[in-house]
Amino acid sequence: MTMNINMAKSFRLDKTARNLQIAAMVAMLGMIALLLSPLILFGWALGDHTYQIDESRARSNVAYILMRTAMRGPLPDVSPSYENLETQFAKTILHIRGFGCADGFHGDGSDWYEVHFTPELLAELRAFVASPKYGKVKLVQWPYPRDTHQPDWWPVNFSNYKLYHCHDWQIAISSDSEIVWIQNWRS
Numbered sequence: 001m002t003m004n005i006n007m008a009k010s011f012r013l014d015k016t017a018r019n020l021q022i023a024a025m026v027a028m029l030g031m032i033a034l035l036l037s038p039l040i041l042f043g044w045a046l047g048d049h050t051y052q053i054d055e056s057r058a059r060s061n062v063a064y065i066l067m068r069t070a071m072r073g074p075l076p077d078v079s080p081s082y083e084n085l086e087t088q089f090a091k092t093i094l095h096i097r098g099f100g101c102a103d104g105f106h107g108d109g110s111d112w113y114e115v116h117f118t119p120e121l122l123a124e125l126r127a128f129v130a131s132p133k134y135g136k137v138k139l140v141q142w143p144y145p146r147d148t149h150q151p152d153w154w155p156v157n158f159s160n161y162k163l164y165h166c167h168d169w170q171i172a173i174s175s176d177s178e179i180v181w182i183q184n185w186r187s
Contacts, residue, residue, distance in 0.1 A: 050149055053098030053111065062096060062113055063089035065169050065184055071128040092121035099151035102186075112154050113182040125180065126173055129164040155181065 053061065066089045067075050076082045095116040102109040117125065161172040161181070172181040 049103075050099070050101045053100050053113075055096060055098075058096045058098030058113060059090045059093050060086065061098065061111060061184065062093060062115055062182060063087075065182060066125075068169070069128065069166065071124065089121075092118045094118060097153065099154075101149035108187050109185075110149065111184045111186065112151055113184070114153060115180045115182060116178055117180060119178075122178065122180070125171075126175070129162075129171065129173060 063086045067085055072085065072088075076085060093115060097114040098111060099113075100109060100111045155172075158172050158181070160176070161174045164171045164173065168185045168187065170183050
């Protein structure tokens with residue numbers, strides 16, 4: 001009988017020791033995960049994220065880029081004038097495709113757009129960028145170095161396009177193509 005009691009006590013002690021070992025291992029794994037999680041999240045946040053831009057967002061973004069060109073006058077700073085101008089530009093887009101890349105916490109990155117405008121806006125845009133009276137838009141040489149994040153559909157060769165650059169956007173326009181290529185840098 002004494003032997004059974006000693007074995008039962010020994011078994012209870014072994015079980016308690018095993019439970020303490022398991023608890024210690026779980027606590028250590030939790031501490032490791034807690035210490036590594038900021039590094040993992042920080043690395044993820046600083047990584048590059050590429051994505052397709054949905055059509056309505058792309059229309060709004062391109063309308064805003066066109067508004068910033070001031071091709072129809074100064075950018076209004078109050079509603080409803082602002083929304084009316086944005087809607088006017090958005091309605092001139094027949095087809096659009098957008099792609100973006102964000103790099104970091106602040107949403108810095110680039111957006112690329114393939115845009116088919118109405119013939120009227122296309123003529124207005126061609127006349128605007130070719131006009132020497134608007135000093136902010138400059139004709140620059142293509143090609144810029146190819147960005148590793150550009151979408152597959154972004155042209156490699158713009159030989160028959162003129163590239164106009166202004167601060168944080170560039171527009172490639174051809175006299176014989178209905179497609180306008182727009183790149184926008186966000187910072």
